[in-house]
Amino acid sequence: xILAEEKYILDNKEIVLRSARPDEAQMLLDYLKTVTGETRxxxxxxxxxxxxxxxxxxFIRKHNEAKDGLLALAFVDGEYAGNCSFESNAGxxxxxxxxxxxxxxxxxxxxxxxxxxxxxxxLTEIExxxxxxxxxxxxxxxxxxxxxxxxxxxxxxxxxxxxxxYDDGTYAEDIxxxxxx
Ligand SMILES: CC(C)(COP(=O)(O)OP(=O)(O)OC[C@H]1O[C@@H](n2cnc3c(N)ncnc32)[C@H](O)[C@@H]1OP(=O)(O)O)[C@@H](O)C(=O)NCCC(=O)NCCS
Numbered sequence: 001x002i003l004a005e006e007k008y009i010l011d012n013k014e015i016v017l018r019s020a021r022p023d024e025a026q027m028l029l030d031y032l033k034t035v036t037g038e039t040r041x042x043x044x045x046x047x048x049x050x051x052x053x054x055x056x057x058x059f060i061r062k063h064n065e066a067k068d069g070l071l072a073l074a075f076v077d078g079e080y081a082g083n084c085s086f087e088s089n090a091g092x093x094x095x096x097x098x099x100x101x102x103x104x105x106x107x108x109x110x111x112x113x114x115x116x117x118x119x120x121x122x123l124t125e126i127e128x129x130x131x132x133x134x135x136x137x138x139x140x141x142x143x144x145x146x147x148x149x150x151x152x153x154x155x156x157x158x159x160x161x162x163x164x165x166y167d168d169g170t171y172a173e174d175i176x177x178x179x180x181x
Contacts, residue, residue, distance in 0.1 A: 001063070001070040001125065011112040016075040017121055019064055020083070024073070025056035027080055031106070035082065038107045040166065041142040063087070068096075070125055074105070074118050081109035084118045086126050086134070097132040115148055123152065123179070133180045139164055140173035154179040 005018040020028065029051060037046040051059070063071035069087035073080060082105030089098040101122060105114060126134050136154070138145050150156075154177040163174035 001066060001068075001129070003070060003072045003121075003125070006121070008117060010114060010117060013076050013112075014078075015114065015117065016078075017072055017118060018075075020060045020071050020073050022057040022060050024080075025053045025060060028060070028083070029053065029056050031080065031082070035104045035106060039104075040164075040172065041139040041145065042104055043164075045167065068099070068129055068131075070122065072118060072122060074109070074114055076109050076114065081114060082106055082118075084122045086122055088131075089135070097130075099126045099129070099131040099134050101126075101134055101136045103136075110144070115145075116152070119148065119152060127181050131181070133178055135176070135178045138175045138177060140175055146175065146177075149177050149179075152179065 001019075003017060003019045005016055008015040008017070029049065032049045033046045036042050036044050036049060060071060063069045063085060066087070069085070071083060071085040073083045075081060082103070084101065084103040086099045086101045089095045089100050103115060103119060123134060136149065138149065140159070156175055157178050158176045160174040160176070162171040164172040166172070
């Protein structure tokens with residue numbers, strides 16, 4: 001799916017939301033390496049981001065061409081700030097009514113409402129696409145994300161203990177959350 005460019009004003013900043021273009025693959029790879037190093041709340045370590053530019057271009061194209069997926073980028077005063085995406089959980093009919101969401105912003109663009117803006121926008125698209133529920137996973141201790149999702153109507157539906165093991169030997173649980181439309 002394509003999200004055509006939309007403009008908003010938030011905290012006196014100009015926000016642009018739109019789909020990614022294949023020629024932005026390198027920008028997205030650089031972003032992934034940075035955001036994974038900024039927080040313990042994403043799935044990989046920076047050195048595990050090994051996609052090639054071609055693979056990332058494919059990832060962008062796949063989302064743009066999908067009927068049931070979207071990769072939306074956010075720009076703040078012209079600077080790339082992060083993205084939010086959703087995709088159908090799988091090909092089989094029994095689970096096709098469920099959309100999985102991912103979101104990550106650069107730390108410098110967190111905490112002023114951008115996450116709420118882009119999540120609300122993505123949820124509208126998910127509902128419009130006919131999904132019956134949206135699902136995501138939050139790492140235990142990510143209070144900001146948990147609060148945001150709960151305030152948007154997501155409900156916690158389970159925890160996986162020790163789901164994440166860090167290089168320093170510590171663990172964090174995964175919290176599963178679902179929003180039923
Ligand atoms: C999680 C994330 C998407 C949230 O986006 P954001 O733009 O920072 O969030 P917003 O500013 O829109 O909203 C955050 C909300 O959490 C609240 N909040 C902030 N810190 C908090 C804390 N420590 N505990 C509880 N709530 C907190 C804010 O007050 C705000 O709630 P309100 O609108 O009711 O006042 C963003 O911070 C991010 O990308 N973080 C790094 C990667 C990540 O954690 N991704 C999520 C993976 S599930």
